[in-house]
Amino acid sequence: MTKYVAAIALWFAAVASFAVPAQTDERAEIAANLGQQWFNRMADALRHLDFEATLVQAQGQRVQPLVWFHGSYDHDTDLELLIYLNGADMRVLRIGEQSYYYSAGGAHAYTLQSNVTFGLIPPAFYNSFSNISQHYQVIASGGMRVTGRNAQYLRLISRDNHRYHYDLWVDRETGMLLKMQMMTPQGEVLEQLQLTSFSVTNELPEPLIDLGQFQQPPRMYGNDDSTPVKFALQPDWLPDGFKQRIASHREVHDTRLPTDYYLFSDGLTEISVYITESQLQNLPSLALQGPDSMVNLRVNGFAVTVVGKVPAETLHMIAERTALKSTMESEE
Amino acid sequence: MSDRFKEQASALLDNHFRDSDVDAEGPFNADLSALLDDQHARAAWSRYALVGHILRGDAQTNQQLDISVAVSAQIQQQAPLTSATSNTNVVQPSASQGGAQARAASRWLKPAGSVAIAASVALVAVLSIQQPVLDDTQPAVEAQVTPAIVTNPFGGRNPVSYNTVIDQQAPTEAELAQQRQLLQTYMIDHQRQIQLSMQANEQVTDPNVETVKEPPKQND
Numbered sequence: 001m002t003k004y005v006a007a008i009a010l011w012f013a014a015v016a017s018f019a020v021p022a023q024t025d026e027r028a029e030i031a032a033n034l035g036q037q038w039f040n041r042m043a044d045a046l047r048h049l050d051f052e053a054t055l056v057q058a059q060g061q062r063v064q065p066l067v068w069f070h071g072s073y074d075h076d077t078d079l080e081l082l083i084y085l086n087g088a089d090m091r092v093l094r095i096g097e098q099s100y101y102y103s104a105g106g107a108h109a110y111t112l113q114s115n116v117t118f119g120l121i122p123p124a125f126y127n128s129f130s131n132i133s134q135h136y137q138v139i140a141s142g143g144m145r146v147t148g149r150n151a152q153y154l155r156l157i158s159r160d161n162h163r164y165h166y167d168l169w170v171d172r173e174t175g176m177l178l179k180m181q182m183m184t185p186q187g188e189v190l191e192q193l194q195l196t197s198f199s200v201t202n203e204l205p206e207p208l209i210d211l212g213q214f215q216q217p218p219r220m221y222g223n224d225d226s227t228p229v230k231f232a233l234q235p236d237w238l239p240d241g242f243k244q245r246i247a248s249h250r251e252v253h254d255t256r257l258p259t260d261y262y263l264f265s266d267g268l269t270e271i272s273v274y275i276t277e278s279q280l281q282n283l284p285s286l287a288l289q290g291p292d293s294m295v296n297l298r299v300n301g302f303a304v305t306v307v308g309k310v311p312a313e314t315l316h317m318i319a320e321r322t323a324l325k326s327t328m329e330s331e332e
Numbered sequence: 333m334s335d336r337f338k339e340q341a342s343a344l345l346d347n348h349f350r351d352s353d354v355d356a357e358g359p360f361n362a363d364l365s366a367l368l369d370d371q372h373a374r375a376a377w378s379r380y381a382l383v384g385h386i387l388r389g390d391a392q393t394n395q396q397l398d399i400s401v402a403v404s405a406q407i408q409q410q411a412p413l414t415s416a417t418s419n420t421n422v423v424q425p426s427a428s429q430g431g432a433q434a435r436a437a438s439r440w441l442k443p444a445g446s447v448a449i450a451a452s453v454a455l456v457a458v459l460s461i462q463q464p465v466l467d468d469t470q471p472a473v474e475a476q477v478t479p480a481i482v483t484n485p486f487g488g489r490n491p492v493s494y495n496t497v498i499d500q501q502a503p504t505e506a507e508l509a510q511q512r513q514l515l516q517t518y519m520i521d522h523q524r525q526i527q528l529s530m531q532a533n534e535q536v537t538d539p540n541v542e543t544v545k546e547p548p549k550q551n552d
Contacts, residue, residue, distance in 0.1 A: 112527055112530065112531050113531045114530040114531055116530065118526070118527050118530060123530060220524075220528065220531070245529050246529060252517060252518065253520055253521035253524055255514070255517055261525070263525050263526070270522075270525075270529070272518075272521070272522040272525055272526075274518065274521075282507070282510070282511065283511055283514055283515070284511070288515075292519055292522065294518060307519060307522040
């Protein structure tokens with residue numbers, strides 16, 4: 001009941017704030033404001049709505065059907081369950097700030113200390129737009145019928161063309177995300193998400209009730225990140241807004257490849273940079289573009305590998321513009 | 333007698349049953365019936381047919397040569413069954429069934445149809461949700477000792493296509509496979525690091541990460 005009141009209040013707030021600047025500001029400004037409000041409504045719905053949904057995730061030729069349950073427990077802890085229906089039995093269960101990733105047989109199960117679920121939608125969608133507003137803008141434009149419901153269409157675009165864009169359709173009644181498309185700046189769709197059924201349950205969905213006895217898989221720990229980077233080459237350019245999150249020397253997962261590793265994030269997208277001594281890594285120069293792009297280049301006797309959900313062109317620029325430390329220090 | 337039957341069987345096979353018949357005055361049907369009723373004649377016909385097949389080269393091994401026995405046995409088996417139950421088991425098309433189908437079809441047009449689909453999918457989910465939890469026989473203690481580094485994170489198994497421009501001399505198959513694997517490894521490592529950084533971020537923003545919350549139990 002209170003949720004409905006809150007939703008109605010939010011709706012009126014949205015309409016009211018739409019009406020006020022309409023008299024003074026430009027249309028683009030209104031669309032952007034409205035877009036932000038819709039984005040925040042979506043984030044709120046993903047956190048607080050009790051729902052069950054079926055959906056399809058498509059990446060190129062691959063299509064993966066899923067079921068998705070979400071509900072909040074005691075208005076405090078939100079619970080989420082994702083079940084992948086094709087292929088290996090994979091599911092994600094999140095209880096508040098613990099997320100558990102199970103795959104068939106439990107051999108690769110692990111726990112993450114995270115209040116968002118990884119793998120379906122960008123974690124940034126769970127949070128306020130203000131976190132990414134510096135480098136992205138979201139524009140509300142028109143509507144459409146999606147999943148049998150009246151939906152608001154949003155365009156989430158980067159302020160430069162170094163990143164992928166998102167098209168979002170959110171339910172006008174609940175704010176729920178109904179459809180998502182990730183595409184290149186040129187408009188090629190790389191990844192899609194489409195809800196095929198959606199219903200608000202107004203209480204914790206049944207699969208989330210009585211989770212009493214379940215096994216918590218082991219916590220996933222990273223390599224020791226304390227080893228500082230070793231090599232002379234390091235990234236010198238990234239698109240605006242990408243901040244360094246990790247810089248360490250380690251071996252790449254499952255290999256004995258000594259590597260300087262850097263992770264950058266702009267709040268929505270992550271980019272990994274791997275720098276290895278050239279003679280130890282035998283990959284040719286290559287560029288792959290897809291939902292996750294990858295570029296491998298040889299620069300100054302090092303193999304530079306860059307991976308991320310951005311256009312291959314961006315990765316290529318990052319790899320190309322790695323610079324030797326000595327020259328960078330002399331510049332400073 | 334037997335020779336004559338063999339001769340007739342051969343003629344029947346060659347579709348010359350009638351014109352090869354010496355006793356032309358005997359009724360055709362009676363002769364044919366007599367021939368078909370004779371077990372030896374039927375066996376002879378089968379052999380001739382097989383010889384013909386082999387000569388033409390279209391015989392198959394393991395081919396059931398004489399299905400007539402199986403067919404007649406099947407018919408004898410089924411005959412009483414169908415006669416006894418024909419009144420009860422055979423579905424009679426009726427007007428009422430057509431009505432039900434029409435109603436079912438019209439239901440698809442209503443929004444309620446999608447709810448039903450969702451409900452059925454949800455039911456599957458409810459049935460299967462218990463499995464990984466209960467089937468997990470790994471002892472918890474051992475699981476905690478095992479380094480979690482061997483885990484493959486979600487999303488890391490995207491197939492890597494190799495539509496690249498290679499400006500070196502063509503590598504061997506083994507080298508290609510190795511390179512493809514290395515590409516996969518980078519993808520997986522990238523996914524892993526994102527997930528770990530999500531975790532690291534939590535630790536920065538939330539100092540109370542060590543408190544492991546008990547799974548909530550909803551008591552209605």
